[in-house]
Amino acid sequence: MSFQMKKPIYLILLALLTFSCGSGNPASSGLDGTYALDSVSFDSNGITFTLGPPQIIGIMTLEGSRYNVSLSSLDGPDDVENGSFAVSGSMIIFTPDEGESTVTGEVIGAFITITDSFVDPDGESVTGTMVFVKT
Numbered sequence: 001m002s003f004q005m006k007k008p009i010y011l012i013l014l015a016l017l018t019f020s021c022g023s024g025n026p027a028s029s030g031l032d033g034t035y036a037l038d039s040v041s042f043d044s045n046g047i048t049f050t051l052g053p054p055q056i057i058g059i060m061t062l063e064g065s066r067y068n069v070s071l072s073s074l075d076g077p078d079d080v081e082n083g084s085f086a087v088s089g090s091m092i093i094f095t096p097d098e099g100e101s102t103v104t105g106e107v108i109g110a111f112i113t114i115t116d117s118f119v120d121p122d123g124e125s126v127t128g129t130m131v132f133v134k135t
Contacts, residue, residue, distance in 0.1 A: 033061075044126045068082050094114075
């Protein structure tokens with residue numbers, strides 16, 4: 001299996017957190033608050049690998065139409081992402097200040113689930129899912 005746990009989690013998290021899209025939604029304050037990372041899972045070639053605290057910890061803060069995500073893992077450096085977000089129904093769309101690719105998530109109750117597909121450094125197709133829960 002070429003998708004191994006030893007792959008730098010930082011690269012995978014960076015790919016998951018490469019958010020961007022169109023306009024922000026200042027009326028999205030119903031989601032304001034702090035969300036703790038519940039789990040991160042990766043699926044490659046039908047094999048699923050899941051991480052959670054203490055292997056990886058994270059906090060996402062939503063305020064008005066702005067977000068901040070901070071992640072820390074045992075296998076790599078900390079990663080911080082800032083930007084704006086917009087909400088449409090149960091869909092949440094993140095736009096980073098750096099203008100990277102669009103990533104959307106789904107809001108269900110106190111949970112925000114973000115799923116993204118990307119290619120890892122070995123050319124394997126990977127789907128990553130991050131689940132945050134409101135604290």
